[in-house]
Amino acid sequence: MTEPTRADFFAKNTLGITTTLTDIQDTISFLDDWEERYSYIIDLGRQLPGLPEADKVEENYIHGCQSQVWIVHQLDPETGRLFLLVDSDAMIVKGLAAIVLVAYNGKTPREILDLDIEAVFEELDLIRHLSPTRGNGLRSMVRRIRSLAEQYC
Amino acid sequence: MTAAVQPQRVFDPYEVRQEFPALNQEVNGKPLVYLDNAATSQKPEAVLQAMMHYYRFDNANVHRAAHTLSDRATRSFEQARLKVRSWLNAASPNEIIWTRGTTEAINLVAQSYGRSHLKAGDEIIISGMEHHSNIVPWQLVAQQTGALIKVIPVRENGTLDMDAYRQLLSERTKLVAVVHASNALGTINPVKEIIRLARQAGAVTLIDGAQASAHLRVDVQDLDCDFYALSGHKMFGPTGIGVLYGRESLLSIMPPWQAGGEMIDRVSFDTTTFNDLPFKFEAGTPAISQAIGFGAALDYLSQFNWEDIMAHEHKLLDRARELSQEIPGIRVMGDSENKVALLSFVVEGIHPSDFGTLLDHQGIAVRTGHHCCMPLMDQLAIPGTTRASFAFYNTLEDVEALFRAIQKIQKMFV
Known part of the structure; x- marks a missing residue:
């Protein structure tokens, strides 16, 4: 068996493709106790396909997170849409990263730059529950995705 | 005790x-x-009250002004030093230097003692379980002097390999800097033995007591170390205050490392002479309320x-x-x-x-x-x-x- 390629990982991801931000918003608003919310976030993280080991390198590494986070991307030349993969060794971080991914995945670079992510976080009532360090980590991911989008604008 | x-x-x-x-x-x-x-530890009411009292009633700069408040502030500040002296059983209050914390205390030794006494080829021994604060200051002084750093390995069970330590010691060993209790594992190291072996080899010793001092009673004369560093805030005192204990015979030959304020004896544009111990190492206005608060923490602990x-x-x-x-x-x-x-x-x-x-x-x-x-x-x-x-x-x-x-x-x- 050959090692799965980056393309295989992209093909496996459904977050931001069939699972949308609205799905996540609906679910989170339905869960009112912290335990269920975190279990859901952990679950979202598990839905991420991960990353090939070869992609877990400095170039893709996001600094400013308490745990290790990597983001890779590819631009579909036909549709001009940007597709993303993200991975982390910590499950809650991975789940939060999954939410960021859902917000941005499959959008055009212009749409990515126009998206008001703070409003999304606000609506999900997410940032308020995160420690400042964790919130900074999430914003570092957002900054990376925006700077990737800027390359194609 | x-x-x-x-x-x-x-x-x-x-x-x-x-x-x-x-x-x-x-x-x-x-x-x-x-x-x-x-x-960091939490602070008892007695510490908070002592600091508040200082600011409400005694706030003044220490060692200088010719007025009552300054006199009271100086008295409380120096009393705190005496409390540390007796807590650590140091031979003299001249051996108690106020610092911002353990990190600054270690940097003081590295930059003052290390920089003036180490030379190319000399060896500094640290251990594999050191906090970055007891690694990086030595790396800096090693770069500055050409000295080399040797590391005592940590065994599987989280203890130091003492045989390896004995092997590392030689006439090239000039300084041994080891943590008393590991902040990451909790291991209490056999520092008394480490110090004894270092002294046999003719090396100066520094013990990082940041963790241990909140859990163990430390007697610097019994340990026979040359330097012992600790932080007030881990011992139920405020942040911003720490202590370097130093053997007086060493402190007195060490050059100042920061300059200005209290550490000066006489200044002209040609030359400056420095104040005596412990003030030689305390440049600028010290952390007065924090020192007083730390003294109150030691009083609190002394009840038990x-x-x-x-x-x-x-x-x-x-x-x-x-x-x-x-x-x-x-x-x-x-x-x-x-x-x-x-x-x-x-x-x-x-x-x-x-x-x-x-x-x-x-x-x-x-x-x-x-x-x-x-x-x-x-x-x-x-x-x-x-x-x-x-x-x-x-x-x-x-x-x-x-x-x-x-x-x-x-x-x-x-």
Whole structure:
């Protein structure tokens, strides 16, 4: 068996493709106790396909997170849409990263730059529950995705 | 042991914790269980009052002005130094230098003693379980002087390889800087033996006492170390104040490392002469209220028999070790018999950062990550640990709350 390629990982991801931000918003608003919310976030993280080991390198590494986070991307030349993969060794971080991914995945670079992510976080009532360090980590991911989008604008 | 106040109070952790205002609050809807004492300890009311009193009534600069307030401030500030002297059983108050904390104390020795005494080819021995604060200052001075750093390896059980240490010692060894108790593992190192062997080899010794000083009674004359560094804020005192104990014969030949203010004797544009010990190393206006607050913390601690405190902390650690055996997939880092009350662990499948977040939601404060010991974490081949560190005001109920929470988190990950 050959090692799965980056393309295989992209093909496996459904977050931001069939699972949308609205799905996540609906679910989170339905869960009112912290335990269920975190279990859901952990679950979202598990839905991420991960990353090939070869992609877990400095170039893709996001600094400013308490745990290790990597983001890779590819631009579909036909549709001009940007597709993303993200991975982390910590499950809650991975789940939060999954939410960021859902917000941005499959959008055009212009749409990515126009998206008001703070409003999304606000609506999900997410940032308020995160420690400042964790919130900074999430914003570092957002900054990376925006700077990737800027390359194609 | 020469405490400033003779112990007179029966130690009762339930009573004691009432005297620490920050412990008596709810966090995320749960009663706070504060298990991050290795990062910083909470402060008793007596410390807060002492600092407040200074600012309300005695606030003035020390050692200078010719007025009553300055006189009172100077008196309290110097009394605090005397309390540290007696707490550590130093031979003289001249051996007690105020610093901002352990880190600054180590940097002082590295830059003043190290830079003026080390030369190319000299060797500095540290250990594999050092905090970055007892690694990087030596790296800097090694770059500046050409000295080399040698590292005592850490064994599988989290103790130092003393045979390897003996092998490392030679006539090239000029300085040995080792942690008394590891902040990441809790291991209490045999520093007395380490110091004895270093002195035999003719090396100067520095002990990083940041962790140990909150758990053990330290007697610098008994240890026979040349330098001992500690932080006030880990000993129930305020942040911004720490101590470098230094043997007077060494301090007196060391050059100043920061200049200005109190450390000056006489200045002209041609030459400057420096003040005597301990002021030679205390440039600028010192942390007056913090020193006074730290003195109050030592008075507070002096009420108790330290043996009672140690016995209580042992009980906490024993219970934690016992309960950890019921957690599937847990690996406790460092199983030395000789440990301060601290449990550093990893649990299969759950990242320390996840533990930190989910424990916090249950009102339990711990530290997660590499604990500023990246070389040690590399050796253990883990990204970090979850660390529950206890103080004398913690109770068996706190330990049990931690393990209930760990079990709950494990269920979330199933």
